[in-house]
Amino acid sequence: VSTARRAISVVALAALAAGCGEDPAARLRALGSWAATSAMLGRAWSEHETPRAYTLRALGRARREIGQARRDLTVAPAVPLVSHVEAATRELEAAVGADDRRAARAVAERLADDARALADLAVRSAS
Amino acid sequence: VSQVLELALGIVTAFGGFLEAGSIATSAQAGSEFRYALLWVLALGTLCLVFLVEMSGRLAAVSHHTIAAATRERFGFTFFMLPLTGMVLVSLFTLVAEVGGICIALQLATGISLQWWALPVIGVIWALLWRGNFSFIENGVSMLGLVTVVFIVAAFRQQPRLGEVAAGLVPSLPRHDGARFWFLAVSILGATLTPYLFYFYSSGAVEDGWDEGALGTNRAVATAGMGFGALLAAAVLVVSAGVFGPRGIRIESYDQLALLLTDQLGRWGFALFVASLAIACLGAALEITLALAYMVAQGFGWNWGESVRPRDAARFSATYTVALAVAAVPVALGLDPLRVTNVAMVLNAAALPLAVLPFLVLMNDRDYVGDHANGWFGNVVVLGVTVVACVLALVSLPLELAGG
Numbered sequence: 001v002s003t004a005r006r007a008i009s010v011v012a013l014a015a016l017a018a019g020c021g022e023d024p025a026a027r028l029r030a031l032g033s034w035a036a037t038s039a040m041l042g043r044a045w046s047e048h049e050t051p052r053a054y055t056l057r058a059l060g061r062a063r064r065e066i067g068q069a070r071r072d073l074t075v076a077p078a079v080p081l082v083s084h085v086e087a088a089t090r091e092l093e094a095a096v097g098a099d100d101r102r103a104a105r106a107v108a109e110r111l112a113d114d115a116r117a118l119a120d121l122a123v124r125s126a127s
Numbered sequence: 128v129s130q131v132l133e134l135a136l137g138i139v140t141a142f143g144g145f146l147e148a149g150s151i152a153t154s155a156q157a158g159s160e161f162r163y164a165l166l167w168v169l170a171l172g173t174l175c176l177v178f179l180v181e182m183s184g185r186l187a188a189v190s191h192h193t194i195a196a197a198t199r200e201r202f203g204f205t206f207f208m209l210p211l212t213g214m215v216l217v218s219l220f221t222l223v224a225e226v227g228g229i230c231i232a233l234q235l236a237t238g239i240s241l242q243w244w245a246l247p248v249i250g251v252i253w254a255l256l257w258r259g260n261f262s263f264i265e266n267g268v269s270m271l272g273l274v275t276v277v278f279i280v281a282a283f284r285q286q287p288r289l290g291e292v293a294a295g296l297v298p299s300l301p302r303h304d305g306a307r308f309w310f311l312a313v314s315i316l317g318a319t320l321t322p323y324l325f326y327f328y329s330s331g332a333v334e335d336g337w338d339e340g341a342l343g344t345n346r347a348v349a350t351a352g353m354g355f356g357a358l359l360a361a362a363v364l365v366v367s368a369g370v371f372g373p374r375g376i377r378i379e380s381y382d383q384l385a386l387l388l389t390d391q392l393g394r395w396g397f398a399l400f401v402a403s404l405a406i407a408c409l410g411a412a413l414e415i416t417l418a419l420a421y422m423v424a425q426g427f428g429w430n431w432g433e434s435v436r437p438r439d440a441a442r443f444s445a446t447y448t449v450a451l452a453v454a455a456v457p458v459a460l461g462l463d464p465l466r467v468t469n470v471a472m473v474l475n476a477a478a479l480p481l482a483v484l485p486f487l488v489l490m491n492d493r494d495y496v497g498d499h500a501n502g503w504f505g506n507v508v509v510l511g512v513t514v515v516a517c518v519l520a521l522v523s524l525p526l527e528l529a530g531g
Contacts, residue, residue, distance in 0.1 A: 029375065036374040037383050049389045050397050053238025058382035065379075119375045
């Protein structure tokens with residue numbers, strides 16, 4: 001009986017952890033993931049590896065995900081960084097829209113740095 | 128010479144037809160989040176799949192029964208309705224995922240939203256089924272599927288450390304995100320062990336008129352075809368671990384997945400990924416639609432056969448027409464294809480016992496397979512993996528849905 005009860009508790013705790021979505025480290029990792037996605041999209045487009053229509057659509061999705069995550073964020077030190085990532089993703093969309101590959105490359109490099117900073121913050125937040 | 132050619136064709140088509148939306152998506156997600164740590168799950172699922180496919184062909188060759196027809200005959204119609212209902216629901220879900228995969232590939236290629244592609248795609252699949260025959264479906268699309276070899280090329284170009292890749296084949300427990308690890312593990316099992324695959328294989332064997340002389344070919348096709356096919360899924364996982372893992376990208380959308388090959392193949396990478404996704408999903412959608420119609424027609428005792436003219440198997444043709452129409456609706460409504468794919472793969476795993484347990488009874492019944500009954504090892508592997516996959520699916524699906 002005690003083993004079964006322990007197993008049920010483990011499952012319930014895991015369900016809470018998965019369901020409540022309040023883990024700030026997980027949220028920061030998700031933000032870092034979308035920032036890194038934007039960076040990769042910008043780099044690939046600036047190297048003529050992806051079409052513009054796809055790049056714009058994917059950047060739009062990344063910007064929406066970052067914006068949503070910023071609104072839900074409770075880790076105060078991360079807020080300026082996330083706002084910067086959101087603005088940089090907008091800047092990247094504009095560069096792709098204007099067919100400016102050099103500008104896109106520069107923004108993508110900044111976004112890659114921001115993504116690494118978010119990942120570091122997530123690690124620190126978890127520990 | 129013709130036997131060697133037949134064998135080679137069988138292996139090549141099994142290899143070319145292995146990948147589909149589920150195996151591409153789940154392997155890429157596993158690689159991006161857990162590097163090579165879930166390779167052992169893919170290996171375990173493949174071992175089980177080799178046994179199941181070989182059994183399907185053996186049942187057809189020895190008894191001249193498909194799985195559905197033999198299950199109905201052996202257990203009675205009332206019992207048969209249980210696996211039939213389960214298989215139809217799960218296969219419909221999987222069909223939505225595959226149609227979604229084709230539509231997302233077209234969206235990636237053209238920029239036109241996937242919803243707009245749902246009806247044209249369904250129309251093309253329906254026309255291919257209506258006008259084509261079994262050989263065309265089995266061989267033609269699978270040959271096109273050889274484009275997915277590009278994932279192996281990319282994996283080689285990436286030059287991963289072989290020791291680390293090999294270590295992933297050793298079963299291990301998660302070091303972080305346990306709920307997500309097991310959800311992806313069961314997704315991989317569901318993507319590898321899709322029940323429609325062995326129902327389709329046994330129906331194809333009956334359509335091709337296999338007899339006991341085909342048992343050697345069957346064994347070779349099941350082992351080599353599925354084994355090499357699993358290498359494609361492993362290559363997707365390895366490439367994803369190298370491309371997305373170090374960047375910290377967790378795959379939540381096909382938009383992210385479309386960048387999988389650009390690091391290794393440059394401007395060709397995007398086009399080849401889109402082509403691979405479209406062709407792999409088209410092949411799977413054709414097979415699932417046919418498998419659905421096979422199951423229903425064989426279960427109800429109707430005329431059936433992809434090589435039979437539609438007017439001579441009207442209810443069979445009507446079944447796949449309805450299945451396609453139903454599958455178009457969620458895609459046309461814009462459901463997230465990656466989310467549908469993940470859920471469909473877990474449902475496949477959850478429904479495995481419905482498909483596998485009666486099948487195992489048949490494969491140990493000498494009235495059907497005579498001296499070619501299963502050995503103990505095959506029974507243990509298939510039963511063990513089926514039970515584990517089902518339990519994991521029933522625990523992890525609610526967790527993942529709750530977690531969003």
